[in-house]
Amino acid sequence: MSTIYQEMFDIGEGTRQVSVGARRFHHPHLRALAEHELLSAGHSEVDGHLHVERIGAPFHVVLFCVDGGGVVTDGASRLTLGPGQMAILPALGHSGFRSAGTPWRLAWLLVNDVPAWRMLAGDHVSIRPLMHADSLYQTVRVLCAEAILGQAGFAAQALLLAVDLFRRALASHADEAIAARLQMVFEPVRHAPAQEWRVEDFARAYGVSAAHLHRLCVRHLDATPQQLIIRQRMRRARELLVAGAGNVATIAEQVGYQEVASFSRRFRQHFDVSPGALLQAMRAGQGGFPAG
Template structure:
């Protein structure tokens, strides 16, 4: 089933962006990006207002700051990103970022499809990491943008292909330190990926712990350490996110309740409303009212 997601943009007049996308509708387009798991990339300079928030995005967002400062937000949590840092906003969830401070924020951004090549980015929360590769990434994205624009004007002049390969190599080098420290987070994510495909089943703590060969208490400690919540709470969030996606695709409330292991529709409706602030039956109307889709597709 195609994934539906929401986007909210607030971009002031002092914010400038250049982008390349895999779709032909983008300002500059280069479809071979799909083969590398790259949906879109670009360079942004925010001299004033810039705030972007997404719900259930099917791609990871990477921000490589060269100058200035930004702020990531997810619920009540905040992370600050400055020069020579990589900010990671994983796919899914409800999270975003904004310009902060008085200095212009100059950064390169990349939207990576949630495919196996970039699976090390699949994490439960945002994160910020120091990196010596931010300048190189900004320059690699700028070069690729230039060559992709030229390719659009003169299809026979294709330096976009080697420029794309350079960008991919720069990305893989910059992200390697993040992959080396995956450890238990990767194991836990694999566990919850397995559970996420079986949300109609009951998953007590004992059964979840058994899947990775540890005790329920050990699983609890690991989830709190790496995810910030207990395993039962993380499972609840998975159920609610899946329920919202099914409702957005037009399934009935009773069918969705069964799909996320609720035996009583009333109990499901109460938990859903408590989590999101509106009832299951209001999900699709609210989505239709709030959805904002820019003409050129998503940006960062």
């Protein structure tokens, strides 16, 4: 891979940046960074002008915003980065970041574009929620301070914590993505609740075995696939009842139940109100009931 790329720095006098790099020409440099495929780490206290932009850089840039905020660029697009958010600027793109005219505190990592960090790759900049942003920021501050003092051992310990916090943040986002994808896999049930749905069909749609789908659903949605099918049927039943689409027996049949008693029992377990009581409340103009 070519290491030739375009880079632009425009940093005003009011902006203070501290960093540590993995290569010998960095001052200070910390060899342990290279073990984690990090090119450098640092933090910035922006009070004034800051504009950094790169085209075709062979590394990912990750920003952790603690206070204030700035603008992240993705080609011609402009994205706002605020407190408690993480921005990932993938390698080889045309991206950057700049101040927005207000004080801004952030930490950052330059991460090598290698298989170990493949989760950072992509065609566009992404901005994600970041829990414990202040912990990451403070850890990077300690890392840089200890490296400047020449305390490589303490700096390496701070680096381990920073990498662990970073990986935890990425894993949290990955979990959210899996949960959202699983929810979408079961969405067709709501549109055709009377159909005879089989867990194997959803597993095939997700691209895993039925047993693995069961494990994923329990881990990420706290429910089995069969429970998720029931949940979608009950939500559709609630929508139909509220819309006045029929009596309890009619709605039961529309969502795949042949026995009204079985449907009513399941509905009550799910929403803590029977479908008949819900209809009576709707007719009486009482409106709402538990969301479930």
